[in-house]
Amino acid sequence: MTALRQSPHWQQLTSLAHSLEGQHMRDWFATDPQRTERLSASACGIHLDYSKNRVTDEVLSALYDLAREQGVEAKRDAMFSGDIINHTEQRAVLHTALRNFSGKPVMVDGQDVMPEVLATQDKIRDFTHSIHQGKRLGYTGKPLTHIVAVGIGGSFLGPKIMSEALKPYWVDGVNVHYVANVDGCHIHDVLAGLDHEQTLVVMSSKSFSTQETLQNTLTAKEWFLSAGGSQQDIAKHFIAISSNISAATEFGMAEDNIFPMWDWVGGRYSLWSAIGLPIALTIGYDNYRALLEGAFEMDNHFCSAPLEQNLPVIMAMLGVWYVNFQHAQSHVLLPYYHYLRGFPAYVQQLDMESNGKRIAGSAETVDYATGPVIWGSEGTNGQHSFHQLIHQGQVLIPADFMLPLNVPNQNDTHHAMLASNCFGQTQALMQGKTYDECYADLDGKGLDEDTRHSLAMHKTMPGNKPSNTLLFNQLDPKTLGSLVALYEHKVFVQGAIWGVNSFDQWGVELGKVLGNAVLAKLTDSDAPLDFDASTNHLINAFRNANQ
């Protein structure tokens, strides 16, 4: 048994989980009028009501003791200090440096990285202004009004989803289009109808070796040249964001058109770097800066608030409770705000690529659950599809609801309906509806006893289903920055408890290598097939369909 599972507070939580069996949140609310006042916390404009969770004060206390026991605060400080915590890649983890407005240095290998970070922010600012002010023009002198942002994973999700979430802040006259998938349909549909003379391609790839991004950029280059552009015009219409400067220049990117990023910033943590340039182009540099400032405020909260009032710690430890002591295997995000509809997908990469691991420390195979499946979609849509299973299914799925209390284009009727659905769902999940209540509802319906009993059984809602509700006044850039940093630090705390390396992603490598070997057989139809029978069979099917 691993040391974690033998730890005193893990053992205490295991016995507490047994002692809570048969108890129901409904009863805790009935006997404890101060429950919600006590189990709520606020920071950076975000209010967290976590009272609809299957926890008592004793459970919460044991969870915070577990966090202390596992050295979460010291591990946090090590991250912010630039220690080499990504030990399998021998790298520091310093996405926090990208939004460090403290004026203090951040040291990596004995060198303060802040001057380069700040210089890059200035480069982003100046470039953004040059586009918005019509100073940077295409090769025929036309303004660049269409931005094609090419990237995938962390080089796509952050820019796209943050831009989508901040639609009320979009700058007029600049249209940003995102391309990620190597499926040619995507780049084809984006480029169709664009005027190459007014199009800027922003190629984002930290490694500058990702197949999809390279191919999409090549296709965009071919499109530009076939539309009338020439090789010397490329520099006016193609820029790159990468940590691999040599590969970018070899690809044909002009050195001055390359925005740097650094190895100590993970892809899924990189929207705060120049990877965020499409965001700045979409909402303007000042709003992009506010996004970073919101994250900085959450960093300060995470580094200073007592664990019991620390939003990332509270959410992280509740997640540990469900994953490790309540057998939950997934966690659903339900943003009740149309513009935040992409947020579950963003957190999906952030969480699952960070904590979807099975080795702790240097080489120990874990004997406990680690990262859950993260999924979700905008409310109220989910209520008409998967909420059924969350209410009456056989698996426990903790939920994070989030709602802005004010929205742009405010329509009081619509917004009240949205909020009432959000709050009503958390209430239904918590209190459910008993058999007796369902049975009584069926009185006077002319049903025989067996039918009435059966229907009451099918209508019973067990309740005791946990949820967090996050409220914020409005989703402005600063609040969004704080919200994203909140989830980044939640993921960090859980990784620290489980002892996994939340900052590498070796699991994505094998598929890429095998995919390239298959590609060679698809592009050479005479090449002998020496894979497993299924893969050979699939390759033959593709060959036959594309003869």
Ligand SMILES: O=P(O)(O)OC[C@H]1O[C@H](O)[C@H](O)[C@@H](O)[C@@H]1O
């Ligand atoms: O930015 P790139 O180097 O092109 O990488 C893009 C993506 O590729 C990989 O799949 C990683 O798992 C992601 O974390 C990364 O964001």
